[in-house]
Structure formats: structure tokens, C-alpha cells
Amino acid sequence: MRREVTLEEISDGNLYEANDMVKADCQDCQGCCDCCQGMGDTVILDPYDVHRLSRGLGKTPEELMSTVLELGMTDGNILPHLAMKGPQERCVFLNDKGRCSIHQIRPGFCRLFPLGRYYTEGGFKYILQIHECKKKNRSKIKVKKWLDTPDLKQYEKFVLDWHDFLIDVQEVFYHTEDETLIKNLNMYVLSRFYYTPFDEKEEFYPQFYQRLETAKELLKLEI
Incomplete structure (x- = not known):
């Protein structure tokens, strides 16, 4: 953002x-869960976050999107974020004791905070x-x-490359008034990097970069 x-x-x-x-x-956030509620649509997830949740919860990305995740717009990009529920807008993964029920597979945003x-x-x-x-x-x-986070160097490279790719997508949005192009590009990113599962038997990063290279080639045609 x-x-x-x-x-x-x-x-x-x-x-x-x-x-x-x-x-x-x-100190393990004892007695506090303020950062797990009232966050609106700001806990944005990247493809690795969704892959990790999908694998850890045993649900397909599509099942996650229809239950615990929602879509929102950030700088023109339509991206998934953690859903907040109830009058206090509590994270859907916050349990009755105010603790994270998915701490081992929590998104990068949560690990960073x-x-x-x-x-x-x-x-x-x-x-x-x-x-x-x-x-x-x-x-x-x-x-x-x-x-x-395991393999932190590789993860940091992924974070930077994903960030740069989204910036490139935004540049297309900023230079066009073609609503159909904007919609189709957003749907492509969602389908390519979120809804289409990554093979759990293979390492995530090589699969991601294979998809990224294809997406970059597509962007060149739009710029």
C-alpha cells in the first residue's frame, strides 16, 4: 500500500x-489482542500467505475465499485480506481467549507487526x-x-518481487481508462496467483516464479 x-x-x-x-x-502479547481486531481490510495477503493457509488448514484457496478471506482494493489491485467479523471486527482466526488459532501459519503481515x-x-x-x-x-x-519465517532470504526476495510486480500492474491501471482491461488484469492476477493452488508436493518459490515470469510477459503486452 x-x-x-x-x-x-x-x-x-x-x-x-x-x-x-x-x-x-x-512478550507473547499476553492479555492483548488489539491488533487482531478493527483492522478492516488492511491485513492483505500475498500468494505465499494463501498457500500456507491452504496447506495448513486443508482447504482449497477457493474455500478460504468463501469463508475466512475477503477481497478488497488496494491501490487499484484487487487482493485478498483476512476477514473481520462482529461488532468489534475481530479477525476470524481469533479464538474466545483472544489468541490466534493459526499462529504457526499466520500471514506475513501478522508476523511483521x-x-x-x-x-x-x-x-x-x-x-x-x-x-x-x-x-x-x-x-x-x-x-x-x-x-x-523459514528461508528468510528467499522469502525477502519473494516479498520484493511480488511488491514490484504489483507496482507494475498498478502502472497499467494508472495509464488506462479501459475498465474491461482493469477488470481482466485483476481477475488474471487473482486466478493465477491465488485461486489456482500451488502443488503442495513441490517447493512454493519455483512454482511462484514460473507463474510470475508468464505474468510479466503478459504485462509487457499491456504497457
Whole structure:
């Protein structure tokens, strides 16, 4: 999501890398689940998130989309996000005790929080958002330990490549008034990267990049 703000407005002003220590550890968020409710459509999922949920819950992407996920628009892209339910808009995966019922397979957005990503030319750094988490007295933890994600280098490359691809898609949207083209491109991205399951017997990333290369070729025809 494109945000027209400065680092000083939303963060402690520092840029972090995976091996840096950052004051983000909420001590298992004991007694607090504020970040799991009232989030609207902001917990946006990437293809790896949906693949991980699909595999972990034993449901097809289509089943997830019709139950626990919803579609929303972000900078022109139609993308899935976690559904929030009830008067408090609680995450559908938040249990009665205020704990995450899918913690082991939680989306990247949830693993990142209260950190964020600051994209630069050819990469990104991590930032500590200062207005997002109400927990006080957080302790320091290494960024990569906080993210708790296997093959972090490969994951970071995937995150950057997916981000860049969505920016390229947005550029098509910004330079056309053809509503049919916009709709068809959004449906293609959803079908190609979300609704069509990735083979669970094969590694995710090679499959993703095969699809990405095909999608990039399609974009060249539209630009």
C-alpha cells in the first residue's frame, strides 16, 4: 500500500535489517489482542500467505475465499485480506481467549507487526512503527527471529518481487481508462496467483516464479 508519510511520522526513524535488534517483542502479547481486531481490510495477503493457509488448514484457496478471506482494493489491485467479523471486527482466526488459532501459519503481515517495510530503490528495510502497537515496555529481539519465517532470504526476495510486480500492474491501471482491461488484469492476477493452488508436493518459490515470469510477459503486452 502506498503511504504518503515520512519515516519520522510513523516510525522511530531507524531502518533495520534482518540481523538487527529491534524493540518489537511484545512478550507473547499476553492479555492483548488489539491488533487482531478493527483492522478492516488492511491485513492483505500475498500468494505465499494463501498457500500456507491452504496447506495448513486443508482447504482449497477457493474455500478460504468463501469463508475466512475477503477481497478488497488496494491501490487499484484487487487482493485478498483476512476477514473481520462482529461488532468489534475481530479477525476470524481469533479464538474466545483472544489468541490466534493459526499462529504457526499466520500471514506475513501478522508476523511483521509492529514492524513495517520501507521500500527503497531495489530493496527494502524494516521499520518499527510507533503508533500501531499499544503494548508498553517491549523488549529487543532480532528482526529475523521476530519474523519467524523459514528461508528468510528467499522469502525477502519473494516479498520484493511480488511488491514490484504489483507496482507494475498498478502502472497499467494508472495509464488506462479501459475498465474491461482493469477488470481482466485483476481477475488474471487473482486466478493465477491465488485461486489456482500451488502443488503442495513441490517447493512454493519455483512454482511462484514460473507463474510470475508468464505474468510479466503478459504485462509487457499491456504497457
